[in-house]
Amino acid sequence: AQKKSLQYANRGMTLEEDLNETNLYYRQIGRAVIHKKPTPVQVVQVDYPKRSAAKITEAYFKQPSTTDFNGVYRGKYIDFEAKETKNKTSFPFGNIHAHQAEHMKNVQEHGGLSFLIIRFSQFEETYLYDASHFLQWYFEQSERKSIPKREIEKAGHFIPTTFRPRLDYLSILDQFYLSM
Template identity: 50%
Template sequence: MAFHYPNGSSYASAKQSSTPEVKPHSNTIYGGRGMTLEDELNAANAYYLQTGRAVVHKKPTPIQIVRVDYPARSKAVIREGYFKTPSTTDYNGVYRGWYLDFEAKETKNKASFPLKNFHQHQIDHMRACLRQDGLCFVVIRFATLHRLFLLPATPVIMAWDAQITGGRKSITLDTILADGYELTPQLVPTVPYLDGVDWLIKKKVGTLRGKNEPE
């Protein structure tokens, strides 16, 4: 099956992962056992939804179908399609009255996260969400190090803008440690990213209170 971006470039489609069944009493941590970060976030979101903590979903990507084969009267096989618009970020939803919008990224690098993993339209989207006071961030996994972080969008945007004017083309692990929140995998969910969101909310509320204090 062939899919293409709006500019005509092809896209190698990966197998779509369905939302895994949540098993709260499981005693197995799936991180590093074949599940992708997306799979684990889908499982986390299903768990958060079932337990009433948050409503967060992976965003669907609008696709325009241009060629369909009918090998049988009761079957239709999509052979070619195009993404109608560039995708924004991977996930959005609501938690504690806050709008969440975030991306999920993985790297095998040990000392930095390459900015080439982002696209300009994703940066523009995160910038727009921040202007509306949304909570925007990236969940980053350093696969080789087995370390997981929630990094707010602001340092990502700053690094992206800096590379355009000659800055480095990656975000160092030291920067992520300084500006982000390290997540500790659990049994359920294996990616407890709401722990990082709680940290982000605390920081944002503290900043807002500081602005409202009389000089």
């Protein structure tokens, strides 16, 4: 896929922050309704102080059973996982859990658009990478547990970092998924 020079430096924002800003912008201009799902938390203990908000005093992070973001665009169900890596030559997928991969597979089977947005932070390069490619590596290359960067450059789509929206991934979908 084509790679353009960065017009706007990323100025230290995380991929998740860039995507939250992008999605907020998309909602503001009425282009799509896509949100980050809340981080799942197992609440164990809650205090109810008088005249103030309930305070959670014991809770634990739970493993998410789905992906980071979902919503609707041009009538289509959109679902994706966002991952950053500091690795320079490959994307390690070891911290994507089997039930998350299963979820991506199921979404595709039900007619949703499922993909990953992967950032190589050392290069400030961000790619949209289809779940079907990812799943092939995930389920068939269980020993390696990573995908070479050159494969993601080739089969994925480079997302330029721009001013507004920060990461215009919907234009990639327009061009490669929804132009039929």
